[in-house]
Amino acid sequence: MPERGDLLHAAIGGGICFLTMAVLVDIGQIALEQILSTLGIAGVMVFHDQILIAKAIFTFGLIFLTSGFLGGLYVGYQTDENLRTILAIPGVIGFVALTVLIAVLGNPSVFYSDILGRIVFPLFGNIVGSYLGGYTLNWSTEEEEEEELPSTQKLSLDLGK
Amino acid sequence: MPLLAFLVLLAGSCLASFAVIYYTLVTNQSTNRPDYFRLRSEFFETEFPMSWFAVTWVNKNETTGSIGEAVIASTNLFAALALRVYDEGAARSYLAENRLTDPFSVVVFEANRLYNWSLQDNSNATLTFVENGTTSVSGYEAVFSRVLIKGGIKQEEAFYNLTSMFIVFRAQQRLAEIVSWGKEEDWRLAQETFKAILGLTKV
Numbered sequence: 159m160p161e162r163g164d165l166l167h168a169a170i171g172g173g174i175c176f177l178t179m180a181v182l183v184d185i186g187q188i189a190l191e192q193i194l195s196t197l198g199i200a201g202v203m204v205f206h207d208q209i210l211i212a213k214a215i216f217t218f219g220l221i222f223l224t225s226g227f228l229g230g231l232y233v234g235y236q237t238d239e240n241l242r243t244i245l246a247i248p249g250v251i252g253f254v255a256l257t258v259l260i261a262v263l264g265n266p267s268v269f270y271s272d273i274l275g276r277i278v279f280p281l282f283g284n285i286v287g288s289y290l291g292g293y294t295l296n297w298s299t300e301e302e303e304e305e306e307l308p309s310t311q312k313l314s315l316d317l318g319k
Numbered sequence: 320m321p322l323l324a325f326l327v328l329l330a331g332s333c334l335a336s337f338a339v340i341y342y343t344l345v346t347n348q349s350t351n352r353p354d355y356f357r358l359r360s361e362f363f364e365t366e367f368p369m370s371w372f373a374v375t376w377v378n379k380n381e382t383t384g385s386i387g388e389a390v391i392a393s394t395n396l397f398a399a400l401a402l403r404v405y406d407e408g409a410a411r412s413y414l415a416e417n418r419l420t421d422p423f424s425v426v427v428f429e430a431n432r433l434y435n436w437s438l439q440d441n442s443n444a445t446l447t448f449v450e451n452g453t454t455s456v457s458g459y460e461a462v463f464s465r466v467l468i469k470g471g472i473k474q475e476e477a478f479y480n481l482t483s484m485f486i487v488f489r490a491q492q493r494l495a496e497i498v499s500w501g502k503e504e505d506w507r508l509a510q511e512t513f514k515a516i517l518g519l520t521k522v
Contacts, residue, residue: 190336194340195370195394198369198370199340199344199369199370200369200370200371200372200394201356201367201368201369201370201371201372201373202340202343202344202347202356202369203372203373204356204358204372204373204374204375205343205347208339208340208342208343209340209343211339212336212337212339212340212343213336215332215335215336215339216332216333216336218332219328219329219330219331219332219333219336220329220332220333223325223328223329223332224329227325286328287325289321290321290322290324290325290328291321291325292321293320293321294321294322294325297320297321
């Protein structure tokens, strides 16, 4: 069961995830348009439906995965207990906070018109990124625990005799 | 390992995004000119340079009819072209509302509308009809006028001359307007592109 301290770190990780997204989300949108203009194919943006898909995939990696990763990295640095449970929290907090911000400041109907880019990819990206970030600093610990387990079990069996 | 997975996902998403863009580019590339895109709607077909910016939309009204529109703009010159096609109902409504009778009256009306817009920023702007005539667009006879509005456009607190060409024609029951405009020098530089777009437009 996660402890209070772990939950607090998870919440802070969620805050880091949200703030990173808040900074990157506009940069990401503009970056793709700038890249297309620089490549001399700005006109491709007229094909709105296909470009929406391309933008969703682009922002998934650059913004949502990265934001989740940074949030999870913080949590992984602060704790190595109950990671499987804890690491879902930063991603969910970040996603919910950004969704609320967009709904309050912008037009909530964008969520209906672009479910893939506004809900599916952000939530999935944040959660996956969070797990990847959290386990980046704790991967060797996880591997050691898996290696130690058989010898510990053997010791118990010997004592039992 | 997780770091590697993150980097692979990040790179993969960028590659996948550009794969979608590349596919879009290839499937919409013009067969006439490889550096042009083909743009199709229920109202018109046209082609424009890949490096130019474009938007297209339809105004639908159950009572008055529908209008298909597109704006194609240069990304490095102050010059753009607008295409507007009224369906039968919308054409009837537009002509009646503005008391217009034929394509030339539409040309004069739209030129004056642009001039009135310029006057909002510069009350000293003057309108001159430089050239009038007829031409062929999409197999239809079209009326055109080229106008010069001195001091017609304001940019960074300075006024520049605005050149605009209005082309109007009836395509069976539809009404089509093609307007190009820009700062005088930029319009001249973009003229070849405007001619190319015009030649590739079908209503």
